[in-house]
Amino acid sequence: xxxxxxxxxxxxxxxxxxxxxxxxxxxxxxxxxxxxxxxxxxxxxxxxxxxxxxxxxxxxxxxxxxxxxxxxxxxxxxxxxxxxxxxxxxxxxxxxxxxxxxxxxxxxxxxxxxxxxxxxxxxxxxxxxxxxxxxxxxxxxxxxxxxxxxxxxxxxxxxxxxxxxxxxxxxxxxxxxxxxxxxxxxxxxxxxxxxxxxxxxxxxxxxxxxxxxxxxxxxxxxxxxxxxxxxxxxxxxxxxxxxxxxxxxxxxxxxxxxxxxxxxxxxxxxxxx
Amino acid sequence: xxxxxxxxxxxxxxxxxxxxxxxxxxxxxxxxxxxxxxxxxxxxxxxxxxxxxxxxxxxxxxxxxxxxxxxxxxxxxxxxxxxxxxxxxxxxxxxxxxxxxxxxxxxxxxxxxxxxxxxxxxxxxxxxxxxxxxxxxxxxxxxxxxxxxxxxxxxxxxxxxxxxxxxxxxxxxxxxxxxxxxxxxxxxxxxxxxxxxxxxxxxxxxxxxxxxxxxxxxxxxxxxxxxxxxxxxxxxxxxxxxxxxxxxxxxxxxxxxxxxxxxxxxxxxxxxx
Amino acid sequence: xxxxxxxxxxxxxxxxxxxxxxxxxxxxxxxxxxxxxxxxxxxxxxxxxxxxxxxxxxxxxxxxxxxxxxxxxxxxxxxxxxxxxxxxxxxxxxxxxxxxxxxxxxxxxxxxxxxxxxxxxxxxxxxxxxxxxxxxxxxxxxxxxxxxxxxxxxxxxxxxxxxxxxxxxxxxxxxxxxxxxxxxxxxxxxxxxxxxxxxxxxxxxxxxxxxxxxxxxxxxxxxxxxxxxxxxxxxxxxxxxxxxxxxxxxxxxxxxxxxxxxxxxxxxxxxxxxxxx
Numbered sequence: 001x002x003x004x005x006x007x008x009x010x011x012x013x014x015x016x017x018x019x020x021x022x023x024x025x026x027x028x029x030x031x032x033x034x035x036x037x038x039x040x041x042x043x044x045x046x047x048x049x050x051x052x053x054x055x056x057x058x059x060x061x062x063x064x065x066x067x068x069x070x071x072x073x074x075x076x077x078x079x080x081x082x083x084x085x086x087x088x089x090x091x092x093x094x095x096x097x098x099x100x101x102x103x104x105x106x107x108x109x110x111x112x113x114x115x116x117x118x119x120x121x122x123x124x125x126x127x128x129x130x131x132x133x134x135x136x137x138x139x140x141x142x143x144x145x146x147x148x149x150x151x152x153x154x155x156x157x158x159x160x161x162x163x164x165x166x167x168x169x170x171x172x173x174x175x176x177x178x179x180x181x182x183x184x185x186x187x188x189x190x191x192x193x194x195x196x197x198x199x200x201x202x203x204x205x206x207x208x209x210x211x212x213x214x215x216x217x218x219x220x221x222x223x224x225x226x227x228x229x230x231x232x233x234x235x236x237x238x239x240x241x242x243x244x245x246x247x248x249x250x251x252x253x254x255x256x257x258x259x260x261x262x263x264x265x266x267x268x269x270x271x272x273x
Numbered sequence: 274x275x276x277x278x279x280x281x282x283x284x285x286x287x288x289x290x291x292x293x294x295x296x297x298x299x300x301x302x303x304x305x306x307x308x309x310x311x312x313x314x315x316x317x318x319x320x321x322x323x324x325x326x327x328x329x330x331x332x333x334x335x336x337x338x339x340x341x342x343x344x345x346x347x348x349x350x351x352x353x354x355x356x357x358x359x360x361x362x363x364x365x366x367x368x369x370x371x372x373x374x375x376x377x378x379x380x381x382x383x384x385x386x387x388x389x390x391x392x393x394x395x396x397x398x399x400x401x402x403x404x405x406x407x408x409x410x411x412x413x414x415x416x417x418x419x420x421x422x423x424x425x426x427x428x429x430x431x432x433x434x435x436x437x438x439x440x441x442x443x444x445x446x447x448x449x450x451x452x453x454x455x456x457x458x459x460x461x462x463x464x465x466x467x468x469x470x471x472x473x474x475x476x477x478x479x480x481x482x483x484x485x486x487x488x489x490x491x492x493x494x495x496x497x498x499x500x501x502x503x504x505x506x507x508x509x510x511x512x513x514x515x516x517x518x519x520x521x522x523x524x525x526x527x528x529x530x531x532x533x534x535x536x537x538x539x540x541x542x543x544x545x546x
Numbered sequence: 547x548x549x550x551x552x553x554x555x556x557x558x559x560x561x562x563x564x565x566x567x568x569x570x571x572x573x574x575x576x577x578x579x580x581x582x583x584x585x586x587x588x589x590x591x592x593x594x595x596x597x598x599x600x601x602x603x604x605x606x607x608x609x610x611x612x613x614x615x616x617x618x619x620x621x622x623x624x625x626x627x628x629x630x631x632x633x634x635x636x637x638x639x640x641x642x643x644x645x646x647x648x649x650x651x652x653x654x655x656x657x658x659x660x661x662x663x664x665x666x667x668x669x670x671x672x673x674x675x676x677x678x679x680x681x682x683x684x685x686x687x688x689x690x691x692x693x694x695x696x697x698x699x700x701x702x703x704x705x706x707x708x709x710x711x712x713x714x715x716x717x718x719x720x721x722x723x724x725x726x727x728x729x730x731x732x733x734x735x736x737x738x739x740x741x742x743x744x745x746x747x748x749x750x751x752x753x754x755x756x757x758x759x760x761x762x763x764x765x766x767x768x769x770x771x772x773x774x775x776x777x778x779x780x781x782x783x784x785x786x787x788x789x790x791x792x793x794x795x796x797x798x799x800x801x802x803x804x805x806x807x808x809x810x811x812x813x814x815x816x817x818x819x820x821x822x823x
Contacts, residue, residue, distance in 0.1 A: 035642065038635035044628040045635045046695040053691055060690030067686065087589045094586050130805035131798065134681070134769040135782060139794070142786050143606050149595045153603075178392075181379035181445070184339055185452055186368035186396030194406045195388060195395075200381045222681045225773060226783075229594070239685060251682055258677040387566075417566060430570050 063244060070252060071245030078234060078250055082257065085230035088148055088223070089216035092155030097209045099156070100163040101198065104205070107164055108171035110179055111197045113189065122168075129161035133219050137228040151228030155220060159212040163205070170204045171197075206272055210265040217261045221254045289317035289488045290352030290370065290455040292338055297347035297357075299333050299512075307333035309512040310347070315505075320482040320489040322499040322520060325509035326532055331492045334509065335458050338490065339371045340364050352455055369396025372449030372487075376461035378441040382434030386425060386444050389433050390416040393451030412451075419450040423477065439470035446477060450485075457481060459491040463498065468543050475502045496528045497541045614795030622793055626781065626800045633777035634804070636695050636770070637763035640702025645756045648707045652714025653740060658726070659718065668711065675708030684770050698775030702763045710759055717751045718744055754816040764808050768801055 041047040053060075105111040106121045136157050140150035178200070182192045224232025231250060238246040292315040299308040307330045315321050323331045336342035337349055340356045349356040354367045372393070380389045394412040402409065408416070420426045423443040428436065433444060442462060449457060459478060463471035479502050482489045493499050499506050500520050508516030508523075508531035516527050528536055654660035655668035684701035691697045725743035734742065771779015778801055785793040 035638065038631075038638045044631035046632065046639055046699050048639075049691070049694065049696050052694070052696065056690055056692060063689035064686075084594060087593045090586065091590050091593055126806060127802055130765075130802040130809070132765040132768045132779075132801075134772050135779070135798075135801065138772060138783060138786055139610075139798075142789070143610050144599055144603065147595065148593055149599055152593070152595060177375070177377050177379035178381040178389075180341065181373065181375060181448070182392050182395065184341055184368060184371070184373040184458075185393050185448070186365040187392060188365065188395070190404065191395045191398065191406065194404075196381045196384065196392065199388075200383050203383070218677075218679050222679045225681060235682075235685075247685075251678065251686075254679070254682070255674065255677045259673065262677070413566065427567065429567050 066244035067248045067251075069245055070248040071243070072249065074238075074243075074246040074249050075253075078231060078253055081224070081231040081234045082253060084148060085220045085224075085232070086217065086257070088151050088155060088230055089213060089220045092152050092220070093159055093209060093213040093216050095152075096156045096159030096163060096212060097205070099160050100167070100209075101205070103160065103164045104167045104171070105193050105197065107168035110171060110174075110176045111189070111193050121164075125161055125164045128157055129165060131157075133158045134222065134226055137223050138226045141227040146227040146229075148229035151220060151223040151230060154223065154228060155216050158219070159216065162215070163208045163212055166208050166211075167201070167204050171201055174201075176200075203272060207269060210269060214258075214262055214265055218254075218258055221258075288455060289486050291315060291317045291350075292456060292488060292490065293348075293350040294334075294337070295348045295350070297337060297349060298345050299330075299337060299342055300345045307342075307512050308337065308344075311512070311514055312347075313507065313514060313517065315488060315490060317488055318482070318486050319505060320479065320503050321491070321505045321507060322503035323490065323492045323507045323509060324494065324496065324499050324516075324528075324531055326494060329509040329531075330512040331509050332460055333512075335373075335460050335490060335492055338456070338458055339368050339373060365396055369452055370454055371456045371458060372452050372454035373458040373460070374442065374445045374449050374462050376464045378433075378438070378445045378465075380433040380441055380444060380448075383432060385430050385432055386420065386436070387416070387429045389444055390420055390448050390451055393419070393448045396452065415453060416447070416451040419447040420444070422450060423447045437470075438466050439473065442466065442470075442474050443477070446474070446481075450481070454487065456488045456490070459489065461492050461494065463542075464494065471498070471542060478502070495540060495542045496523070496536070497543075499523075610791065613791035614798065617792055618796035618799060619790070619792035620796060623796065623800070626778065626797055629771075629776075629778045629781045630800055630804055632695055633767040633771060633779065634764065634808075636698040636702060636767040636775070636777055637760055639699040640706065640763050640767070641756060641760040643699065643703030644706035644710050644759055645752075647703070648710035649714055649752060651707070652711040653718055653744065655711060656715040656718035656744075659736070659740065659744070669715075672708045672711040675705065676712070677708075678705070680705040680766050681769060681773055684773060684775055688774070693774045693776070695776040698767060698770040698777065701770060701775070702766055705766075706759050706763070710755065713755050714748075714752060717748050717755070721747045750819050750822065754819050757812045757816050757819075761809055761812050764805055 037043065038045045039048055103121060103125065106117060107125060109118065112118045112121075133154060136154035137150055140153050144150050144153070176197070178196050179192060182196060220230050220232070222232045222235070224230045224234065225236045227233065231254065235247060235250045238250065294311050294313050297308055297311045298306065300306045311330075311334065323334060325331045333342050337344050338351060338356065340349075340359060344357045347357065351367065351371065356364070356367060359367060391408050391412060394408060394416060397412070398408075417426065417429070420429060423446050425440065425443050425447060428440065428444075433441060436444065457478070462478065463474050466474060475498060478489055478491060481487055491503065500523065503520045506516065506518065506520035506523055507514055508527065510531055510533055516523065516531055525536055528540070532540065651668055652672075655665050655672070657665070660668070680701060683705045684697060687701050687704070688697045691700065721744060725747060726739050729739045729743045767775075767777055768779040768782070771777040771781070772783045774780060778797065782794065782797045782801070785797065
């Protein structure tokens with residue numbers, strides 16, 4: 001076997017192998033250097049402290065076992081905050097859906113040929129998207145006070161960013177032959193958007209609105225941690241009292257609700273397709 | 274039927290307009306010269322075919338007539354208007370008088386036939402109705418009778434995307450007819466259709482030309498369709514007019530001159546039956 | 547051709563007053579829209595929000611906007627950059643951990659790679675992890691490892707496995723089967739199929755997803771900082787509590803600029819990877 005593989009090398013003129021290894025070595029060493037730099041506490045990197053796990057293991061194991069024993073008696077007290085969370089998620093997604101329509105049509109090339117307004121909308125949306133959801137909530141709580149309102153506003157801002165970016169990109173990459181026909185017939189851009197582009201692209205919108213709703217359920221569950229209402233506030237409070245049995249009930253509840261919403265929206269999505 | 278007499282009557286709807294190109298050149302931003310110094314006059318009520326291979330400039334020629342492609346130099350005149358140099362509201366107004374149908378039908382596929390046809394009424398809508406997208410009773414009447422003319426009235430609530438190619442092209446013709454145009458442009462209207470449907474659509478165009486008395490300018494790449502349905506034929510090659518004369522008298526040699534190569538079987542569609 | 551002839555006779559017969567055919571019923575759709583509308587109204591009405599507060603919002607946005615951005619406190623920039631690097635480190639290490647764990651698990655969860663029982667178990671695990679918000683994973687972890695950036699990195703690593711694993715098996719399953727069949731036809735076993743057919747074909751997509759995970763983690767690491775994991779998020783939470791708005795403004799600028807820069811670089815790299823250069 002080895003004889004037959006060795007022979008052709010001698011008989012055939014093998015073209016020289018392209019030299020890819022210096023490039024590859026460069027990339028690998030750059031990645032390695034970056035990773036090392038992220039592990040240096042002196043410059044702000046993360047101190048990988050596996051010892052802490054070993055030291056705190058007993059303590060952690062006790063907490064984990066407490067978490068595995070849900071205190072079901074606590075359940076009735078979670079219902080009201082959970083409802084508030086779902087309400088915030090749903091209302092936030094709905095407001096964001098309404099706002100996203102004009103903004104998306106402004107941010108997509110086929111529905112807004114004006115490069116100035118298009119880039120302006122995109123730039124604003126990108127800046128808003130770069131602020132994480134809970135950071136929005138923190139700032140808004142400081143601005144308008146503790147409660148559901150800052151949570152709702154944070155969800156709306158966050159959703160609008162996602163929907164506008166994803167849908168406008170989807171519109172950009174799709175073909176829109178009807179645009180040329182409508183232009184040839186003397187239509188204004190507004191007429192085209194209102195009667196053709198919006199209904200034609202409605203499935204793209206519906207898809208992302210559902211996605212925003214799913215994300216909202218997940219996010220609104222934790223918004224309360226920074227004081228923005230919903231079940232997160234209860235979660236934070238119980239954590240503060242080390243009431244791990246209660247915390248466990250809340251986490252399980254969030255898990256179930258998220259899974260149910262996700263399943264429901266998957267069914268809806270399949271029906272819409 | 275000279276240019277001047279027709280131009281005076283041009284303002285009245287549904288009367289044919291002449292088309293005149295004077296030294297028209299179109300160079301695209303990437304440097305491609307699509308039309309080179311083209312001058313021609315098409316009388317009101319004529320049915321003219323433009324024949325050439327893809328890349329010969331015939332799509333550019335037809336789009337220069339309604340200003341979808343701006344000309345680099347020269348002037349384009351339709352009826353009483355000079356298209357070249359117009360923009361905004363004035364250009365849309367002129368386009369309202371010029372119907373256009375496309376190779377790919379260019380319908381909004383997820384939208385019903387009715388609303389696709391109403392697109393032809395956009396140019397006539399007043400500011401408020403245009404904003405709200407509400408058609409008048411007259412708009413509805415015109416759109417429906419256009420659908421009736423092409424025999425598609427019974428499909429009025431069907432989504433355009435679920436129609437066959439021939440049916441879609443009929444809806445596209447109804448859309449153009451509901452503009453009550455003075456000129457009908459057709460860019461390779463039958464290139465995506467099977468032979469019997471192609472003949473039906475060409476007959477439809479022929480009928481529009483004679484019954485509605487419209488100027489019809491149709492792009493074709495098939496020699497027999499040009500001979501059969503149009504009286505005058507313009508041959509384009511590399512952006513220049515290489516033939517202009519009666520379609521029926523065009524010889525094989527003329528076509529070889531237009532195509533710049535020998536005639537092949539695929540240059541003919543085949544007979545009606 | 548008969549339709550043309552037919553149409554022609556109809557035209558001449560009935561031009562005036564063509565009636566609009568009745569619109570087909572869309573009762574189901576209307577009912578669904580109505581239900582959503584009613585639920586939305588009830589949810590909005592019963593939501594415990596002082597809508598009147600919204601009237602003060604424009605003024606508040608202007609006031610706080612001025613406080614934050616009129617004259618940001620740049621004297622704390624070095625500290626902010628230090629903390630930002632800590633957040634970036636959390637995000638990077640979290641992404642590495644996540645990818646290293648989820649690629650083998652995700653591959654085993656793909657159709658035609660692992661056995662059916664393992665596939666179902668892994669997919670269930672991914673679904674459960676996906677459903678738990680990152681912050682909650684961090685809260686649970688910090689009972690074990692304490693309030694440190696290391697906890698943050700671990701939380702990001704674990705929280706991402708759900709989505710990353712799903713993307714991995716979906717990537718493997720959308721690969722065309724030709725190469726895998728060819729390896730099987732040549733007598734290759736499961737390992738050979740993974741090594742010579744699936745891995746090379748899936749690698750660019752998986753690398754691109756790994757970078758995408760890093761982008762997501764950049765945002766998440768700031769959030770974890772808010773609950774005490776350290777980094778720019780902790781600094782932001784502190785200065786918001788002190789109501790030191792000029793510093794908060796500076797921190798927000800740092801967060802936004804860094805996030806957009808990372809998005810831009812990582813996005814460009816992802817495009818290059820997918821184009822195969």
